[in-house]
Amino acid sequence: MISIRAKRYDGNTSKREEVWLDWAEPGFVNLRGENLNKRYALSEIQLAPPLANLPRELHFADGSLCEVEPSPAIDTLFAPAGSRLLHRWENNLRYAFVALLLTGAVVWLVMEYGIPALSKQVAFALPVSTEEQLGEDTLSGLDRFIFMPSKLSAAKKQQLSKIFQQMLSEPESHYRLEFRASPRIGANALALPSGIVIMTDELVALAKHDEEIIAVLAHELGHVQYRHTLRQVLQNSISGLLIATLTGDILSTSSFAAALPTVLVQTHFARQFETEADDVAVLYLRAHKISTAHFANILLRLTESHHAHEKNVTDYLSTHPSTNDRIQRLRN
Ligand SMILES: [Zn+2]
Numbered sequence: 001m002i003s004i005r006a007k008r009y010d011g012n013t014s015k016r017e018e019v020w021l022d023w024a025e026p027g028f029v030n031l032r033g034e035n036l037n038k039r040y041a042l043s044e045i046q047l048a049p050p051l052a053n054l055p056r057e058l059h060f061a062d063g064s065l066c067e068v069e070p071s072p073a074i075d076t077l078f079a080p081a082g083s084r085l086l087h088r089w090e091n092n093l094r095y096a097f098v099a100l101l102l103t104g105a106v107v108w109l110v111m112e113y114g115i116p117a118l119s120k121q122v123a124f125a126l127p128v129s130t131e132e133q134l135g136e137d138t139l140s141g142l143d144r145f146i147f148m149p150s151k152l153s154a155a156k157k158q159q160l161s162k163i164f165q166q167m168l169s170e171p172e173s174h175y176r177l178e179f180r181a182s183p184r185i186g187a188n189a190l191a192l193p194s195g196i197v198i199m200t201d202e203l204v205a206l207a208k209h210d211e212e213i214i215a216v217l218a219h220e221l222g223h224v225q226y227r228h229t230l231r232q233v234l235q236n237s238i239s240g241l242l243i244a245t246l247t248g249d250i251l252s253t254s255s256f257a258a259a260l261p262t263v264l265v266q267t268h269f270a271r272q273f274e275t276e277a278d279d280v281a282v283l284y285l286r287a288h289k290i291s292t293a294h295f296a297n298i299l300l301r302l303t304e305s306h307h308a309h310e311k312n313v314t315d316y317l318s319t320h321p322s323t324n325d326r327i328q329r330l331r332n
Helices: 073-076 084-091 092-125 128-145 154-167 201-206 210-225 228-247 250-257 258-267 272-289 292-308 323-331
Strands: 003-011 016-023 030-033 037-042 046-049 056-060 065-068 177-181 189-192 196-200
Touching: 003 073, 016 065, 030 189, 037 210, 084 092, 092 228, 128 189, 128 196, 128 323, 154 177, 177 201, 189 210, 189 228, 196 201, 201 210, 201 292, 210 228, 210 250, 210 292, 228 272, 272 292, 272 323
Parallel strands: 177 196
Antiparallel strands: 003 016, 003 065, 016 030, 030 037, 046 056, 056 065, 189 196
């Protein structure tokens, strides 16, 4: 047992009393005096910071105070589980709250800026062969999951493919337009890694002019150019893993293991991605003397058609950011 001599003030009177502080069991201090025998938890005692060679003050939760001669031992005794600072943080609700806020702020910064930046770096550093494989795997996943073979005529497919090919700035061999039917997601277009753009029969039926299809394709090529799909999938995966790490909830990592198609269909692009793709589309339309009104028109019709579809299936051309905002930007 360790015992330290101290001078005690009871906090009510100016009376001073000689006492002993006994460390007999971990986490507790016994105060022993002439007519005194008290037991305190360490968390009920605050050790004041050292001041030159003045006696150290111990403040007790009941208002009493003890003075002890300064010695390194006293710090050690009050920090049994690691550093003294950590001990104080653990025992102080205000510090704990500040720590919680700081942790929250750091996590937010990492999620908001760190992970997107990292994902962008990875997406652009990935070898072309890996990206192509990802694109093909995703397409076959989607074919099992939401797509059916297109019922468009060969002539219509050929006409649209020709439009798509003419839109490519350089004839990139691996960029290609795929046609599919999908009662489940309705009128829609998707951009997969490595430049596979899928257009649904429903979208072709919804378009009243080729210019509207061109606008949608230009938007999708914007997603391809910025590698948005890959970045979105990477961001979701890393965020999911981070949340699981922090919360210890391994179930939320199921999104990490889930196939890419699921992530693709169930996640909206970030607002920033849609805006970037819209900007690419507008630049293309202006450069080719096509009115952006065509883009606004098909966006409006897409939104109307999506309202008729099930809510849990989201898509790339729908309401995030809101179509009104996007059309407003197109008009400016
Ligand atoms: Zn989009």
